[in-house]
Amino acid sequence: MSFRAIPAAVDLPAVEHSILKFWRDNSIFEKTVAAREGAPTWTFYEGPPTANGMPGTHHIEARVFKDLFPRFHTMKGKQVTRKAGWDCHGLPVEIAVEKELGFSGKGDIEKFGIAPFNDKCRESVQRHVSAFTDMTDRMGFWVDFDEAYWTMSPEYVESVWWSLKEIWKKGLLVQDHRVAPYCPRCGTGLSDHELAQGYETVTDPSVFVRFPITSGDLAALKASLLVWTTTPWTLVSNTAIAVHPDVEYVAIEVTEEETTEVLVVAKNLMDAVKGEKKILKTMLGKELERVTYKRPFDYIEIPDAHFVVLATYVTTEDGTGLVHQAPAFGADDLAVCRSYGLPVVNPIAPDGHFLPDVPVVAGMFFKDADKALVKELKASGALYKHQQYEHTYPHCWRCHTALMYYAQPSWYIRTTSIKDALLRENAKTDWHPETIKEGRYGDWLNNNIDWALSRNRFWGTPLPIWRCENKHEICVDSLKELGELAGQELSKLDPHRPFVDDISFACAECSETMTRVPEVIDCWYDSGAMPFAQWGYPHKEGSVEKFKASYPADFICEAIDQTRGWFYTLMTIGTLVFDQSSYKTVLCLGHILDKDGRKMSKHLGNVLEPMALMDQHGADAVRWYMLAAGSPWAARRVGHESLNEVVRKTLLTYWNTVSFHALYANASNFEVSQTPPLAERPLMDLWIISELNILIQEVDAALEGFDSQIAGRSLARFIDDLSNWYVRRSRRRFWDGDTAALGTLHECLVTLTKLLAPLVPFITEQVWQELVRPTDSTSVASVHLADWPVAQSTAINSELGSQVALTRRLVELGRSTRAESGIKIRQPLGRALIAASGWSALPEQMREQIADELNVQSLEDIASADGDLVDISVKANFKSLGAKFGGAVQEISKAIAATDATALVKTLRRAGSTTIGTWEIALEDLVITEVPKTGWSVSSHDGESVALDLELTPALLAAGNVREVIRFIQERRKSDGLDISDRVNITWNATDEIAEAIESDMQHIADEVLALSMVRDSSIAVTDAEVGVEVVLVKN
Secondary structure: OOOOOOOOOOOHHHHHHHHHHHHHHHOHHHHHHHOOOOOOEOOEOOOOOOOOOOOOHHHHHHHHHHHHHHHHHHHOOOEOOOEEEEOOOOHHHHHHHHHHHOOOOHHHHHHHOHHHHHHHHHHHHHHOHHHHHHHHHHOOOOOEEEEEEEOOOHHHHHHHHHHHHHHHHOOOEEEEEEEEEEEOOOOEEOOHHHHOOOEEEEEEEEEEEEEEEOOHHHHHOOEEEEEEEOOHHHHHHOOEEEEOOOOEEEEEEEEEOOEEEEEEEEHHHHHHOOOEEEEEEEEEHHHHOOOEEOOOOOOOOOOOOOEEEEOOOOOOOOOOOEEEEOOOOOHHHHHHHHHOOOOOOOOEOOOOEEOOOOOOOOOOEHHHHHHHHHHHHHHHOOEEEEEEEEEEEEEOOOOOOEOEEEEEEEEEEOHHHHHHHHHHHHHHOEEEOOHHHHOHHHHHHHOOOOEEOEEOOOOOOEOOEEEOOOOOEEEOOOHHHHHHHHOOOOOOOOOOOOOHHHOOEEOOOOOOEEEEOOOEEOHHHHHHOHHHHOOOOOOOOOHHHHHHHOOOEOEEEEEHHHHHOHHHHHHHHHHHHHOOOOEOEEEEEOOEEEOOOOEOOOOOOOOOOHHHHHHHHOHHHHHHHHHHOOOOOOOEEEOHHHHHHHHHHHHHHHHHHHHHHHHHHHHOOOOHHHOOOHHHOOHHHHHHHHHHHHHHHHHHHHHHOOOHHHHHHHHHHHHHHHHHHHHHHOHHHHHOOOHHHHHHHHHHHHHHHHHHOOOOHHHHHHHHHHHHHHHOOOOOOOHHHOOOOOOOHHHOOHHHHHHHHHHHHHHHHHHHHHHHHOOOOOOOEEEEEEEOOOHHHOOHHHHHHHHHHHOEEEEEEOHHHHHHHEEEEEEEOHHHHHHHHHHHHHHHHHHHHOOOHHHHHHHHHHHOEEEEOOEEEEHHHEEEEEEEOOOEEEEEEOOEEEEEEOOOOHHHHHHHHHHHHHHHHHHHHHHOOOOOOOOEEEEEEEOHHHHHHHHHOHHHHHHHHOEEEEEEOOOOOOOOOOOOEEEEEEEO
16 A cells, blocks of 8 residues: 655645545445444434525535534444425415516416416426535535425325324414414415514604593593504504503693693603693593593594503503504504404405505505505694604515504414423523523523414415314314315325315214315424424324434524524424424524625625535635634625635645645655554654644534534644644655654544544545545545544643644744844844743753744843843833732832832842832733844743844854755756655856855755755856856756
């Protein structure tokens, strides 16, 4: 088994396409699942997308995370089956088909025919399945499409029916007449979790309206109730005015511009009234009960109404403390008016337009009526004040029509009755981030209202309830049960409208005909039922066993907006039916934004198409960026520059290290079996192996905790350590074919490849096929069939890690000092002085590394030379001294100023503390300023300092010239296309100064550049002015 050269240049997208073919040809995904047969299972649920539109970059985001953790747990030894799914029903599909057909509402659908319309919907949701599967495949998301569930399939629908019957049997699925969010364009109600997805910022008219009082003492004062509303269109239906029974109200005489009137408002909200004010009367809200008034519009008849009612929901946070009641358009209004026996009168048709017999606004869309009604209020004198009001208003989450709260009969699931159970299940759930549990999601559960389940639409799971005229009802759990009731063979019936609508049978209680209620259900119920419905549970053979083995899920993952969508419906249905949530752990992801932090949209022209993005940068680059560039639950800005940076800093560094290793292992005919035992390897090898085992622990813990950012940060740091410190510092050993260095690097790369595999599956597979399989006959066919690495705690050396970290910090400080001095790194310097805790304990090898990195001939301790290097001045640190000595600070400051600054700092750095006068002070009590003296350059950070002696002797200058010559010849070797192991004969010429340097150290130069001979030829023209040398290389 031998190493083969791996080119340093790599086309990541091209590599990925070849890897996709390798996976397909060798059934690698299927083998990863089959290889864990009989192992403990780890369950993941795929949230089903609707494929009636093309996938976007945001679809990549969740899929990256949904692929990472199943891959990780598979490598950890668990069996992870991954079943794909497609969400098929619902309003989004219907609206898209309506647009295609040029329809404007439900009437057009009914004329067209429900059956052909639903056929169009069925076709629509399959139209872009191939685009989704292609994108999913291209990004390396392993999921089983062959066994995918479809929420429109008969077996899925029947499973949903079964669950609804279970809820119905518990008395939790009921019809009720309530005010609920309603879309007039779609002609159907919406659930509360759908409502949460459609708020838009709008500007509406805000009006303060006078309602003249017509009874009691206040009528004698000619007082008016002053009411504030942002929905003038509801004033047509005004039925009552609500006040809080325990709030203080006042009748105030208001004078403005020589006009006087009496208005009634809450005392706390008198500022809503302008002009001079005089309180005539104070009263509690309950004293106003049943006081009558004149409504502003008498367009419709509302008998026995128009008086003050009491309601504890009324607040004094804004408005006037009096709330107008229109029970057909507000849930609170309906409850209050019902308690007073008031009628519910609705002048608006289901399409959102006022009925044709309503004066002034007949036929107008409800929101469009505001302007005309405000004009009427002004003309009649009822309008007190009018201003524009910007606020968020609910719109249909799919068609963007303004919603109305509308009283109508609808089917509800009494989720409020299981509130305690939902809170119990939420408490057991592992949320990432943790704040969601008690925050966004916890608040949602605590304010939970009953689930408005039914939709007056066409393409959805039909509500399986049959009723007779006497209101007897039955909920059906399957086509088999329906067939038994109807006395027909219905096992092949399409369980959608209109076919199920045609099935009727005699009522068992009264012999009247039972027909299906016309509604379909909320499509969110479909997706929330997938834990059991994906198996056809409980009707399909084998479904019970499959469901029990996969419930609840160990992990689900979607964007944060699903807290009120899929996350909610999954938990709610699971708790309703099985008294247990559907999942144990949930990861909430932030949203995808463009590079400027804006939401991606076709309108803004900032959409990044996922396939083009992956074919430009590579799927691994997109995956790594999504997983590691920020917190999973924070919003991500995606752009070409950020993806290029990912490729350059991490993926190419990893690849180049692999290429470097293969190059030198091949050149020296290295075999892995030649690697010496760890105990016999040098300090650098022990260090990187220690860091490798720490990395295994860190990545394992991060992925077990569902934090890909921490895992990515650790992996990126190790790649940098490996490439920019271990390989760079060991380069001479690789040139020499050192088996310990080659074996150590190989071990690091094999383990690193396994750790990276779940995050970036393509490049790691390529490395596995190019580097691992050719050199190890025992290796598995794919990195994704490999076991997850296990850390060897005995190989971890924390002290060694700290020493190398200190070494690298000192090198960085020294480089900074070099940069400030302006002397380039190839010019040797005589000495560097070091000040750092732990510096004196560094092994000699590390001291040599510091000297070599800084290109200095010797290292010494700085402690004895402070005054020789820098001019030191000190001042009192008043903050620190004030905390210790209070009022004595000024005296201490004078004492410090009178002390020799250099001696004081030297003492404190050596001893840690000293006494000034009668006060004991420490280094932290001083503000120290150090200015390097001429001939020195000094850098300090966090108590560590490096000082460089800048004096350049003739010998140092000559040594610098030798380094320049070596670099020049090495560059010429590359440009001439020589291999790293090629020996050469060199003829050269140089300026006198450079020639003298070459001749003084010719053997060293020859060793460095693999020269068998170096002969000067004075006839060669010296054209390089920077170095002053020219060479001709001849391969031996």
